[in-house]
Each structure stands twice: as structure tokens, then as C-alpha cells.
Amino acid sequence: MSQLIFEKSKKGRVGFSLPELDVPASSFSFKVREEIGLPEVSEPEVVRHFTLLSQKNYGVDTGFYPLGSCTMKYNPKVNEDLAAMPEFALLHPEQPEKSVQGALELLYNLEGFLTEITGMSRFTFQPAAGAHGELAGLLLIRAYMDDRGEKRDIVLVPDSAHGTNPASAALSGCQVVEVKSNSRGGVDLEDLKSKLSPRVMALMLTNPNTLGLFDENIVEISRLVHEAGGQVYYDGANLNGMCGYVRPGDTGFDVVHLNLHKTFSTPHGGGGPGSGPVGVKEHLVPFLPVPMVDKKPDGQFFLNWDRPKTIGMVRSFLGNFLVAVKAYAYILTMGGKGLKRMTEDAVLNANYLLGLLRGHYLLPYDRICKHEFVLSTTPLNKFNLKVTDVAKRLLDLGFHAPTIAFPLIVEGALMIEPTETETKETLEAFAKALIQIEKEAETNPELLREAPHNAPVRRIDEVGANRNLVLRFKN
Ligand SMILES: *Cc1c(COP(=O)(O)O)cnc(C)c1O
Numbered sequence: 001m002s003q004l005i006f007e008k009s010k011k012g013r014v015g016f017s018l019p020e021l022d023v024p025a026s027s028f029s030f031k032v033r034e035e036i037g038l039p040e041v042s043e044p045e046v047v048r049h050f051t052l053l054s055q056k057n058y059g060v061d062t063g064f065y066p067l068g069s070c071t072m073k074y075n076p077k078v079n080e081d082l083a084a085m086p087e088f089a090l091l092h093p094e095q096p097e098k099s100v101q102g103a104l105e106l107l108y109n110l111e112g113f114l115t116e117i118t119g120m121s122r123f124t125f126q127p128a129a130g131a132h133g134e135l136a137g138l139l140l141i142r143a144y145m146d147d148r149g150e151k152r153d154i155v156l157v158p159d160s161a162h163g164t165n166p167a168s169a170a171l172s173g174c175q176v177v178e179v180k181s182n183s184r185g186g187v188d189l190e191d192l193k194s195k196l197s198p199r200v201m202a203l204m205l206t207n208p209n210t211l212g213l214f215d216e217n218i219v220e221i222s223r224l225v226h227e228a229g230g231q232v233y234y235d236g237a238n239l240n241g242m243c244g245y246v247r248p249g250d251t252g253f254d255v256v257h258l259n260l261h262k263t264f265s266t267p268h269g270g271g272g273p274g275s276g277p278v279g280v281k282e283h284l285v286p287f288l289p290v291p292m293v294d295k296k297p298d299g300q301f302f303l304n305w306d307r308p309k310t311i312g313m314v315r316s317f318l319g320n321f322l323v324a325v326k327a328y329a330y331i332l333t334m335g336g337k338g339l340k341r342m343t344e345d346a347v348l349n350a351n352y353l354l355g356l357l358r359g360h361y362l363l364p365y366d367r368i369c370k371h372e373f374v375l376s377t378t379p380l381n382k383f384n385l386k387v388t389d390v391a392k393r394l395l396d397l398g399f400h401a402p403t404i405a406f407p408l409i410v411e412g413a414l415m416i417e418p419t420e421t422e423t424k425e426t427l428e429a430f431a432k433a434l435i436q437i438e439k440e441a442e443t444n445p446e447l448l449r450e451a452p453h454n455a456p457v458r459r460i461d462e463v464g465a466n467r468n469l470v471l472r473f474k475n
Contacts, residue, residue, distance in 0.1 A: 005049045009039035015046055056456045058400055064426050068372045068403035068415025069162060069210055071240050071262035073346075076333070079265065079326040088325050093317040097302050104301035107293045107318060110328045111277075117339070118236070118256050119249020120279030124289045125319040130237050133257030133276030134168035134204070136289065136314045140255060140280060141202050141231045142172060143287040143311045152201035152230070158187055160211060160407040165204045165235060174201060181409055185365040186215040189224070196228035202255075204233040207248070208241040210407040210415065211365050212350060212372035222252025231255065231284075239263040240419070241347060241370030244340030254281050264327035275323035289314050345420035346371040349427060353418050356431035360438050364410050372417035374410050380438070383445040387412040390437055392459055393451040397433040 041049075059065070065072035083089065091103055111123045127133035138155065145152050155169035158179045166176040177195055182188040186209070203225045208214045215221065222232045234248040234256035240263045248256050260266050261274040268274060280288060290310045291303035318324075334342060347370050354363075354373045362376040377387040391401035391414075403415040418427055440447050452458065 005039045005041060005045070008041055008045055008049075011040060013040045013042055015041060015043040063398060063400060064418075064422060064430055065400045066402045066416045066418050066430065067400065068212075068374070068417040069237060069406070070268065070403065071237070071259070071371070071417060071419060072268065072400075073240075073262075073265055073419040074421035075265055075267045075326075076330065078333070079329040082329045083322040083325040088322060091321070098300075101301055103321065104293050104303075106328055107321070107324060108295060108301055110324055110331070111293070113328075113331050114258060114277060114279060117243060117247065118234075118239075118258070118279050119247030120253075120256055121282045122285050122288060122292070123277045123279040124292070124314075125275065125277045125321075125324055126289045126313065126315040127257065127276040127278055128315055128320055129261070129274040130235070130257055130259040130276040131164040131168060132314065133259075133278045134164055134233070134235065135171055136276075136311075137233055137255040137257055137278050137280075138168055138172035138174070138202065139311050139314070140278070140284050140287045141233070142174075143309065144231070144284055145201055147287075147309065150229070152199055154197070154199045155201055156192070156195055156203040156225075156230075158205065158209070159409050160185070160209050161204065161206060162210060162235065162237065163406070165206075169204065179203070184367065185209065185211040185213045186217055187221055189217060189220065192221065192224060196224060196230070198229060200225070200228055200230040202231045202233050204235055205253075206235040206238050207251070208238045208370035208372075210238070211374050211410070212238075212241065212369040212415075212417070213365060213367055214242065214246075214370055218251045226252065237262055238371065240343060241372070243343045244336065245343060249279075249281065254284060255279070260323050260327040265330045266323045266326040273320045273323060275320045275327070277319070277324075287311050291318070293318070342420050343371070346418075349418040349420055349422060350416075352424070353416065353427045353431060356428065357416075357434060360435050361414065371419070372415060374407065375414045375416065376410050377412035377414060380441045381412070383441050385441050385445055385448055387414060389445075389448040389451065390414065390434075390441075393437045393440070393448045394433060395452040395455045397436070399430055399433055 060072050060074055088103065091100055107125060114123050115121060127136045153174050154177050155174040156177050156179050157165045157169060158181060160181050169176045179195055180188040180191040207218055225232050231254040232252055234253035236248065236256050236258040239258060243263060256279045257276045259274065259276055261268045266275065286307065286309040288310060290307050290313060291305045292307065293301055294304040295301055350369050350371050350373055354369055357375060362379050364374065364376055377390050387404045391404050394401045405413055406415060407413060437448065
């Protein structure tokens with residue numbers, strides 16, 4: 001790895017030069033905390049440092065990113081331009097309502113789009129991500145149960161669930177009980193029935209699930225949970241696999257979260273903050289966080305704080321507003337037909353890639369998939385290789401690795417989600433790389449075990465890193 005900027009520091013070296021002061025000094029000054037020991041470097045060194053760092057970053061703008069469950073689709077740049085308009089970007093959350101009518105209208109309309117897409121009644125934009133939405137959604141259900149005088153404290157979570165589901169359930173103060181999957185990868189109805197009780201507050205479900213498979217029993221599952229007095233929570237991270245075709249609200253879900261940074265194309269993590277709006281059916285609307293954006297009879301939009309049963313706020317103001325702007329622009333660009341087409345292409349791409357890879361690795365659930373599918377690297381166990389070795393070797397071949405080791409019900413899982421924004425050629429090149437790795441596993445397993453060979457950082461010592469955690473650079 002190239003030298004860290006701290007290592008380039010030379011005492012007294014500065015990145016600027018100013019002429020001698022020929023006017024009285026101002027009392028205004030920037031306070032640099034000397035004791036933190038900032039590196040002393042020249043301007044070109046600073047520029048090179050950040051430019052080199054930026055080149056080490058791998059993102060969807062530099063290459064294929066088949067990270068299953070995460071829907072790493074292309075983020076259209078026009079949406080970034082729109083969100084950067086000063087009329088949006090420079091708004092202050094404490095501005096008077098009459099000066100932010102356009103922003104409120106945008107949220108009001110976006111809420112309308114999301115209710116139409118999902119079949120829910122209303123949405124809050126406060127949660128900053130999917131996991132945050134899960135917690136908010138469970139708190140809403142809890143408030144609803146409290147309001148009815150019901151004490152329920154169990155959340156059912158399928159064994160194929162994303163790790164945030166049990167985590168959110170535990171954070172909401174509930175006990176987590178796992179529900180088994182059946183041989184087709186869906187919820188095992190008998191196991192579900194055996195776990196329903198008057199203590200069950202909710203079932204959390206992802207559909208299509210993390211195997212990329214649509215649960216055909218979804219209506220029956222919702223009915224069973226409702227019959228037992230529980231609520232059904234939709235983890236919307238996989239909406240890309242059914243958007244425009246099936247509405248979670250129509251299949252019995254009471255609460256949904258969406259990940260605007262997945263289905264609705266806004267950047268993830270490093271590209272900016274996320275947004276996990278939560279939508280509910282009518283009976284849960286009174287509990288939604290404050291404020292809600294409402295419309296007066298004269299057409300004026302306002303922030304409605306007068307909601308006596310609200311759970312309060314789960315985040316400041318109206319959430320990550322600029323993310324909502326990008327998602328709004330995306331939905332308007334796509335239109336209803338475009339959103340259906342998005343799902344069609346995502347499903348087509350996933351099945352094409354699955355077709356290229358069928359017969360290679362192991363396919364534990366061999367069905368037509370939705371937007372993603374899961375392979376297993378267990379056939380490589382005989383060469384003493386693990387899924388990590390395949391993932392690291394992919395980096396050498398210029399691809400970001402798929403999600404690995406998840407869902408937990410598949411040993412050696414490679415969860416692959418190509419998304420709709422990739423070309424046929426990219427899918428073919430990726431399949432070729434995975435097939436090459438499968439061959440290398442047999443002929444040269446050491447090559448995989450020591451990969452990556454040409455990434456900026458070699459394989460880290462994960463055990464060492466866990467045992468001896470160093471969280472900051474210290475000179
Ligand atoms: C991504 C994801 C989440 C969590 O969403 P974040 O926005 O990353 O917090 C939850 N469930 C599933 C299935 C996911 O893929």
C-alpha cells in the first residue's frame with residue numbers, strides 16, 4: 001500500500017503561502033487544535049492523497065456490484081443534479097412552512113406514489129435506512145397493541161431473514177422466535193402454525209425472500225398471523241423483485257419499510273445517507289411519527305404535529321429529505337410502466353445469469369428466481385476452499401464479490417443480485433469469471449486461498465483484526 005499521509009508529514013511543511021500581513025490583524029481566527037497532530041504536507045501531496053484514495057474506492061460507478069439483497073443498481077446522475085439544486089439543498093428545516101411549500105408538496109406526492117406502489121395508507125420518511133424502518137415499524141405495532149390493551153412480546157422471524165430483522169425485534173424489546181423454511185425456500189406453514197400464540201406481536205417477512213424466491217403462500221401466511229392476533233411486517237428490501245406486479249398491502253401486510261437506496265436507485269452508504277420510509281395500513285396511521293405532511297382544504301401543505309397517539313419522533317425533522325428528492329425524480333422518470341419494466345429486467349437479468357451458472361457450484365433451491373439467487377460453494381469444500389476464497393478471487397478478476405455467507409440456511413452462500421441496470425455482456429463476463437474460479441479451485445486451490453493478489457489490500461487477518469481491534473490511526 002502507498003504511504004499514509006501521516007507518514008509523509010515533515011515538520012514545518014505547509015500547503016499554502018501567504019504574503020506578510022500589511023493590514024491590522026483581525027481578531028477572527030481559525031482554531032487548529034495543535035495537539036491532534038495534523039500531517040504537515042504540501043498541497044500536491046494532499047491532492048494526491050485524496051485522489052489516490054478515491055481511485056481505490058470500488059463502487060457501482062466503477063464496476064459490476066452483484067451484492068445480493070442490497071440492490072446495487074446504477075444511481076442516475078440526473079437525480080443527483082436535481083437534489084443538488086440550491087432550492088432543495090439549501091433549505092433549512094426550521095424555515096417557515098409557507099417558504100417550503102414546494103418541498104412539502106414533493107414529500108406529499110412521493111408519499112402518494114409509495115402508497116400506490118405498495119397498497120399501504122400512509123408513509124413516514126423519518127427512518128434513515130431499512131434497519132431503522134424496521135425498528136420504527138415494530139414500535140408502531142407495539143403502540144397499536146398497547147392501545148388495544150394487548151401484551152404481546154414475540155416477533156417471528158424466518159430462518160432466511162436478514163440479520164437486521166431479529167436485531168430490530170430484540171431492540172424493540174421483543175423476544176425473537178425463528179420460523180423454519182420449507183424445502184422450496186418459503187415459510188414452513190406447519191412450523192409457523194406451531195409458533196403462533198397470543199404472545200406473538202408480529203411476523204417479519206421479506207418477499208421475495210433472501211433466496212430471491214417469491215413465497216406463494218403469502219396470503220395464507222398473513223391470514224394465519226392475523227387470525228392469531230398478530231401483525232405482518234414487510235421487509236421491503238427486495239421490492240425490486242416484484243414492484244408493479246404485487247403490492248405488499250394486497251397480500252396482507254400491515255407495515256412495510258422500503259429502502260429508497262435499493263429499489264428507488266438512490267446511493268447507498270458511502271454515496272450519501274439512505275432512507276427507509278415506513279408505510280402502514282389505516283389502523284396504524286394514528287401511531288405514525290410526528291410531524292406528518294398534510295394538506296389544508298385551501299391547498300397549503302403543513303406539518304401536522306397534532307397526532308395524540310403518535311409514537312413521537314424516530315429521527316429529526318422529516319428524515320433525509322434529499323434522498324427523497326432523488327427517489328421522487330427516479331419514480332417520475334420511470335413512471336408506472338417503467339417501474340414494472342425495472343422489475344421485469346431485474347428478474348430477467350437474474351434468471352439469465354442463473355442460467356449461465358446452473359451446473360456450476362451448487363443451486364440448493366432450483367426454481368425460477370426473482371431479482372436474485374443463491375448458489376453454494378460447498379462442492380469446493382473437497383479442495384479445502386471456502387466461500388471467502390471464491391469471493392476474494394473475484395476481486396482479482398475485477399468484480400465486487402456477491403454477498404457471502406448469507407442467508408444462513410445455505411452453507412457457503414453466494415447471493416447474487418445483478419439488478420436491471422447491467423448489460424448482457426457484463427453478466428456474461430461475470431459468469432465467465434465465476435466459472436474460471438471453479439476450474440482454478442480444482443487445478444490451483446492455493447491461488448484462491450491466497451487471493452486477492454492484485455487488490456490494493458491483501459487478505460486481512462480477520463481473527464487478528466477481531467482480537468486486536470485498532471480503531472484509529474496513531475502516529
Ligand atoms: C438491506 C436490507 C435490510 C436493511 O436495510 P438498510 O437500509 O441497509 O438498513 C433489511 N433487510 C434486507 C432483506 C436487506 O437486504
